[in-house]
Amino acid sequence: MKILLVGNPNVGKSVVFSRLTGVHVLSSNYPGSTVSYTNGFMKLGAEQVEITDVPGTYTLDPTCEAEKVALEMLGQGDRIINVVDATNLERNLYLTLQLLERDTPMVVALNVWDDARHHGILIDLEKLEAALRVPVIPTVAVSGEGMKQLVEALPRAAAPRHPARTTSERWMAVGDIVGRVQKVSHRHHTWKERLADASLRPVSGGLIAVAVLAGIFIGVRYASEGLIDRVMNPLFQGVWAPLVLRVSRMLGGGGLLHDLVVGNITGGTINFVESFGLLTSGLYVPIAMVFPYILSFYLALGLLEDSGYLPRLAVMVDTLMHRIGLHGYAIIPTMLGFGCNVPGIMATRVLESRRERFIAATLISIAIPCASLQAMIFGLVGARGGRYVLLVYATLLLVWLVLGFVLRRLMRGFTPELLIEIPPYRLPSLRAIAQKLWTRVRGFFVEAVPLVLGAVLVVNLLQSLGLFDAVADFCAPVVTTVLGLPREAVIALAVGFLRKDVALGMMAPLDMTAGQLVVGSVVLAMFFPCIATFAVLLKEIGPRGLARSTGVMLAATLVTGGILNLLFD
Amino acid sequence: MQEGDLVTAAEMADGQQGVVVRVDGEQMMQDRLEALGIRPGRKIRKVSSAFMKGPTVIEVEGCSIAVGFGMASRIFAKTEQTAP
Structure with a gap:
């Protein structure tokens, strides 16, 4: 039955x-x-x-x-x-x-x-x-x-x-x-309803929206960095490193197997980002660098989702979103995309027309960095100074706006008007929030962590076979001239198809300038979605939509990366 | 209490109440509004409207609905006003 x-x-x-x-x-x-x-x-x-x-x-x-x-x-x-x-x-x-x-x-x-x-x-x-x-x-x-x-x-x-x-x-x-x-029977307006009204009025609602979004951004960053500095780093440096060094000695301190498992260790200390073995970068990148961001972002998102605020945010940004061919409700798939592009693109199904869905899905896959990539941007680019991180975000925001504006002009059809029900505010239940967070965190460990390990393994194998050199030579002219990145960055960009966090991690040992790191981060965020996003794009907007979306993506990436490179020169 | 003029939901003042008299526009749009409870005879309260022809929020039977400016301009309501 x-x-x-x-x-x-x-x-x-x-x-x-x-x-x-x-x-x-x-x-x-x-x-x-x-x-x-x-x-x-x-x-x-x-x-x-x-x-x-x-x-x-x-x-x-x-x-x-x-x-x-x-x-x-x-x-x-x-x-x-x-x-x-x-x-x-x-x-x-x-x-x-x-x-x-x-x-x-x-x-x-x-x-x-x-x-x-x-x-x-x-x-x-x-x-x-x-x-x-x-x-x-x-x-x-x-x-x-x-x-x-x-x-x-x-x-x-x-x-x-x-x-x-x-x-x-x-x-x-x-x-x-x-x-x-x-x-x-007659009833009085409650405080929740007064807040509901205030968050919809132009001035108070705008201020609330800015405060909420800034609060999430800053809160997620500080909570994650705190977790990394206080818990993850001590754990990896103090407890895990001695064990890995012992394994390194057992494997004879060198050779193919050693490099696959432990990676490149020089002088008896481990650089967990750069050594690139399964037990080093393969675990440190997803668990110590990315997981804290996944945890704090999804906690914030869960609270936001269950409070009932998101539809109000949709009302506040509706006028802006119409400029880029969408209506306000598209902000919800976009917010989900900041966690992972896959559920974000799936959530575009709430939009009415094919045109809107194409624009929303394309913009998410190009201009919205997922939590894993953002974690690496904070970790690696942030080490060179906060202003470089802001530059990455400002560039992506600009790309989102400009590209949306262009797509709206290029694509026939019109944007339907907003018509949504606004639910009452509810105090999120702790049990529901914990349950939801657990579902998402488990998803990260089950799906993302094995993929990171796989990516690290594949990269090492291909590198030892010298296969990357051919690819690198083929793409190097564009990457080195237009984007101003070192030749080895080609390999990192290719790995971005598997996992963007691993890809940015691969740029760490390349001795890049802060400017090059900014270009690298922006290009990684925009260029080719990871394989999971690619699959969901194919499913949601079809092969023709995917082909068009990819064309837009390549053009936008080269233009944006090229301009950034010129600015840094 | 004296019955006021016919105004659109977009024109109503924040907090003003009225009764929907008619909804203009395509059948499809009327159906969608109707499914959300906005149809002739229903009492509505305007909650807010945004700058630059942004969406209007109206409350109907304790439920808030955000509608685009164009749709809000096609919802006509008879407002309640106190006599001068």
Whole structure:
């Protein structure tokens, strides 16, 4: 049996899903955090049933990619759990009535039940059940309340086959039901609502937006550097280094195997960035340099996502985003891209048109450095002075703006207007934040760390075989003249296809000037996305889109790198 | 209380309340607004608008919706005003 979780955006479907299946999916407090479906399993009596978390939709007449996915899924379910936001019964019931006109048996989970009571909204469950003719179960998914009752109600799921209605008839019916089952007592505006208003007004909202973004940037940097200086470096230098030196002696202090495992050690001390062995750079780069940034960035992002601030940020930046062919909501995929480009590009599915999705995905893959690369930029470029780091960021911001402006002009079509629901502010639950952070951190260790080790191994093997020289000779003219980088940097740029953090690490031993490091960082950020981003681009914008995007990328990288190089000359 | 003039959501003052009278524009846009609860007969409150024809935020049934300036200019509401 296959059960579908269907409902409006941001009503808590993903939380219900996690509760029922024990599979933790990322959920946030903004509409559209689930852009593709997730499957999980649950025991129902003796039977193992499949549950699908369907992206949120307001109606069954789809207006964007995520809603199309939702509609396509509907035909495949044997049962539907319609998750309804009890604080917003009227709008949610429209979809409920649409679903009831179909013939899949359904139960209704009346979620956020606790908030509805706090807001003075009283819903008569018996009357609502009578009107809909399906079981209605009050739930509070975040605390697990009502989940047992919801599962028990599944066998009673009914398909009353309401008569097909027109849009206006349906709204009439909704109004009629709400009038009979819901009583709203008067309530005062809370402090959260006052803050909600302030963060949307032009002046106060602008100041709040700048403060939030600057706070994240500075907070993430200091937290990460603190973790690196106080925990990671002492651990690697004090505990790990002596062990590695022992391994080095065991392997005879030299030879191919020694260089693969331990890397290049001179004078009995280990330079963890430059030695480039599996046990040295292979572990130090991902764990000591990158992981602290992953941890603190995703903690900040999780708090931001669950508070409900992101849609407000979308409103504040909407006017600016229209200048680059997008609307404000594209800021959410962009923010996700700062962690890793892959989920960022996938999140562009919340945008309405193909044109917008192409622009947003291309801009993310070119101008948004992921957390791993940013960590290395702070570590290596930052060592030459903070102003060089700022220069890298300023250049990428400028590229983002200029490129977006150009793409908007080049591509036919227009940018649809912003139309989004703004969720109420919620105090993020510690449990949810910790769970989400754990999911993302585990993802980094499972997917990224092995790839870093693989990249280090492959680079060493190819280097010892002398294969890189041919590639380097071939590309060297462009890299040395236009970009002003040393010939060996070609290899680092090629490695950027696997992992950008490893690639920037490879530039460390090249005796580059601060200016060259800035050019190298910018080129790495812009030039060819890493293999994972490449794959997701292909999936999301298709082969033709990817070809065009790559063309834009090559041109933009050479122009930007060339100009920077001239400025430093 | 006296019924005021017909104004668009874009023109309403922050905090002003009104009842939606009609929504102009393509059917597709009307449907999307309707799905979010903005349709004739509904009481709305303007929350804010941005500089330079940025989005307007309106509250309908306790739920805030951000709409682009163009759409906000096509939502006509009868506002509530106190008699002079």
